[in-house]
Amino acid sequence: MKVVLVNPPRSEPEKLAKKVHPPLNLLYLATALDRNGIAVEVLDANAADLTIPQIADRLRVMAPGLIGFPLFSDIIAPTYHLVELTRAALPQTKIVLGGIHVSADPQGTAAIFTDADFLLAGYAENSLTLLAQTLRDGGDLDHIPRLTYRIAGQIVTTPDAEDEFDIDAVPIPDRRFVREHYERGAYYQIMNTRPLDSIVTSRGCKFACRFCYNAIRRGVEHRSAENIYEEIVQRYEAGMRFLDIDDDNFTQERERMGKIFAWIRRDKLDLKLFLKSRSDALDRATLSQAKAAGTEIISFGIESGVQSILDAMRKGTKVERNAEVIEKAKRAGIMVHAGFLLGYPGETPETIAETIRFVNHTKPDAVSLQVLKPYLGTAVYEQAQAEGTLVGSWDPREPGLPWVRLPWTQSRADLEAWAKIFARRVYLRPYYAWRVPQQIVKNANRRMARYALQNLRGLIK
């Protein structure tokens, strides 16, 4: 029996994305299946720019016994359509869903996705292997942890297993499953032109910001420095020269980070790194270590320029400290990306204006802004539900994504309009109007030029 794991297209697939990374979630799963003797393929429809009907056609030809789809909340409606088309094309094939959205609400998701046979919550290297083995060899399903399925019309979920997760024992993901996309340079980060790979060095987060999807994960697990470095060297030897460390908080474990930076320097790896960090995790010394090891960009989840909003989010950071770290990172010669969240309860046009002032004062090299999405399982989702301010739902059969109403907003479009004002007041200022073309020319980065033009058109429309 063959398994096919499908990475669905991102939202707005017709547009050039800021980044396209290898689907590590599916590569981890495929590697586990392969090691256990199960035939498996990965269809990265995001990297291949396939449309939903094209994916269903491909799957019909591949004719697997089991198909796995990850569920990301943001693209739940197209993924629902994809599952429907797949069911129609392959009536006998079993379908399993997994990933973040499933983990947040397995039973609710099963009730909606009636074309799926199984849902697996949580990390699924072991459980998906057990499921594939059981479907191949026969046997009971009830020994598979965190599995949701139907028996006689009833939705049932098996218990969690306390035992199983030893992060250093999880095999390094085998990139050969998506070799063609590496070979044609389909994986990239818009700010760099070197051959890119990404790695994940931990799972979960010890903080509990009220908007963050990490709320649904149990605890946090960190790979050891040795285990991570083995993967870094392997990817370096495969020709990769830009490494995106996709953890939300790679910098949190300072000792581990220090060892990795020291080994990169010792072995003179010609690598550029992209890290994500909380602003309170870095000081001048770590920034200079990071720079010396090749760190080119650090992305900070700044979220807001207003202290009362950061406090409401339980972000645990300070506006002044955020400003300081942006300055220190830039001084250390590292480019700064700053991410902001618009529309958290308590936001007003005045707080948005204050955040714009923060950006224009601190001048990160790149800025991105998201309108708050109340993900299932987050504290802000529950708060909005309790206060009656949650509008819409994550049911893919309903139009649009849910949002949180503020006293001064009539629709999600109001927040989107403010997001556009924010982007204009930041990116159309002389600092960025000069800086972005400078970066494009300096790096001879044609993809970034196309991306900047695409966004500029959006801003002036």
Ligand code: B12
């Ligand atoms: C790298 C990354 C990307 C990469 C690669 C995505 C990928 N397919 O791996 C790129 C840039 C392509 C990307 C795109 C998108 N991403 Co992204 N991405 C991440 C990031 C930073 C790391 C993901 C990762 O590798 N984790 C490590 C792996 C091992 O853990 P995992 O993903 O949870 O996978 C495990 C389990 O969940 C489960 N599992 C996962 N998938 C499946 C599938 C099946 C069938 C089964 C059984 C189990 C299973 O098993 C895995 C192994 O144990 C996360 C944030 C984070 N730190 O997790 C956001 C994140 C997952 N992305 C997110 C989003 C929204 C998207 C987009 C939808 C954005 C958009 N609007 O287009 C697209 C989706 C397109 C796509 N199909 O990839 C959100 C999801 C939120 C949510 N509630 O759904 C996150 C959490 C970021 C955030 N801040 O909120 N992303």
Ligand code: SF4
């Ligand atoms: S926003 Fe960042 S620090 Fe907060 S819980 Fe999520 S990953 Fe952790």
